[in-house]
Amino acid sequence: MLIKNIVIENSAEITDIRIKDGKFERISKDISPLSGEEVIDCKGCMALPPFVESHVHLDTCLTAGDPCWNLSGTLFEGIECWAKRKEKLSKKDIKERAGKAIRMQASNGVQFVRTHVDVTDPTLIAIEAMLELKQDLKDIVDIQIVAFPQEGIMSYPNGEKLMENAVKMGADCIGAIPHFEFTREYSVESLNFIMKLAEKHNKLVDVHCDEIDDEASRGLETLACRAYEYGMGEMVTASHTTAMHSYNNAYVSKLFRLLKMSKINFVSNPLVNTHLQGRMDTYPKRRGVTRVKELLEAGINVSFGHDDIFDPWYPLGTGNMRDVLHMGLHVCQMMGYEEILNSYKLITHNGAKTLHLSNYGIKEGNPADFIVLNADNFYNALNEKAAVLYSYRKGKLIASETPSIKKVLF
Numbered sequence: 305m306l307i308k309n310i311v312i313e314n315s316a317e318i319t320d321i322r323i324k325d326g327k328f329e330r331i332s333k334d335i336s337p338l339s340g341e342e343v344i345d346c347k348g349c350m351a352l353p354p355f356v357e358s359h360v361h362l363d364t365c366l367t368a369g370d371p372c373w374n375l376s377g378t379l380f381e382g383i384e385c386w387a388k389r390k391e392k393l394s395k396k397d398i399k400e401r402a403g404k405a406i407r408m409q410a411s412n413g414v415q416f417v418r419t420h421v422d423v424t425d426p427t428l429i430a431i432e433a434m435l436e437l438k439q440d441l442k443d444i445v446d447i448q449i450v451a452f453p454q455e456g457i458m459s460y461p462n463g464e465k466l467m468e469n470a471v472k473m474g475a476d477c478i479g480a481i482p483h484f485e486f487t488r489e490y491s492v493e494s495l496n497f498i499m500k501l502a503e504k505h506n507k508l509v510d511v512h513c514d515e516i517d518d519e520a521s522r523g524l525e526t527l528a529c530r531a532y533e534y535g536m537g538e539m540v541t542a543s544h545t546t547a548m549h550s551y552n553n554a555y556v557s558k559l560f561r562l563l564k565m566s567k568i569n570f571v572s573n574p575l576v577n578t579h580l581q582g583r584m585d586t587y588p589k590r591r592g593v594t595r596v597k598e599l600l601e602a603g604i605n606v607s608f609g610h611d612d613i614f615d616p617w618y619p620l621g622t623g624n625m626r627d628v629l630h631m632g633l634h635v636c637q638m639m640g641y642e643e644i645l646n647s648y649k650l651i652t653h654n655g656a657k658t659l660h661l662s663n664y665g666i667k668e669g670n671p672a673d674f675i676v677l678n679a680d681n682f683y684n685a686l687n688e689k690a691a692v693l694y695s696y697r698k699g700k701l702i703a704s705e706t707p708s709i710k711k712v713l714f
């Protein structure tokens with residue numbers, strides 16, 4: 305197959321791509337079609353590697369209002385609502401909802417997903433369901449599963465055992481929730497426990513870390529310190545870190561030395577955290593999103609995640625990473641021309657680094673995974689909400705969109 309007249313990642317030049325046996329065989333200007341070869345003319349539109357959803361909860365998605373709405377809009381009322389919804393979980397229910405959300409993501413150009421899956425449930429039914437779904441849908445999406453202890457590890461009955469069992473069942477990644485543990489001692493103990501578990505089983509780590517507006521919540525320093533000591537930084541991710549929004553600047557400047565040394569990744573979830581955080585504030589109200597701009601300037605890897613899709617923690621969402629990016633650029637004040645132009649990296653390459661993906665990107669020899677947006681660069685694509693014209697996976701079309709036609713009658 306030959307893709308003609310395409311712009312790759314904001315490049316100033318138009319080029320062609322030949323795909324053979326599911327891989328990018330050749331990328332260069334003016335490739336002539338072979339006889340009988342399928343040719344797609346992209347007319348100067350831009351290609352990107354597929355979007356990476358680096359933080360979502362697919363086991364809870366599409367449950368908002370069932371059985372109750374989160375009226376206060378706080379993380380903690382969300383956890384209470386979810387505890388009630390959890391009582392009627394079944395494998396079929398999880399697979400149907402998560403499968404629907406994955407198709408929504410696919411229609412928005414997502415092909416790689418890291419999902420946190422709640423393991424504070426003695427039946428571990430959600431992990432079982434997601435492992436099956438991962439297998440069922442492997443041709444359209446790569447799913448990475450995090451064993452996520454929503455109600456704590458040290459603070460939940462048999463929490464350590466449930467984490468170990470989830471890893472044995474096949475979870476790719478180990479989570480924690482230090483700010484939700486009963487005490488600071490439990491918080492530190494939980495991080496020590498998961499780092500040992502990850503080292504033993506050679507697993508990735510992704511912690512819900514300091515997702516609270518409490519400037520005293522300092523799980524991050526413990527996580528980064530352990531990651532540094534174990535030499536596992538690139539395998540470790542700190543998600544949310546919203547308390548960093550409230551840390552004093554003197555502490556942050558000391559902390560950044562450790563963060564850089566540790567080489568850990570960060571995931572920020574600007575849609576959900578602007579909604580959940582600052583709820584105990586009167587005015588001024590904190591934005592409650594971590595210091596994305598400063599982390600990036602320090603050379604630390606940061607990606608964006610949707611986090612929740614229509615569930616007890618976030619009542620909206622269609623799995624579209626560009627909605628996440630749009631919010632993130634505003635709330636993090638990253639609205640310079642170059643910042644907007646290159647912001648796609650927060651939902652592509654940076655996410656791929658967090659997920660430890662190999663062979664990701666539009667390069668000769670890599671799997672032919674890519675999307676085509678109906679715009680000539682990413683600034684315009686984001687601003688104009690450009691359609692995802694095509695999403696190809698290993699050279700096979702898995703989703704497409706026809707741009708809508710708007711009429712102004714004056």
Ligand code: FE2
Pocket residue numbers: 359361420512543611
């Ligand atoms: Fe989360």
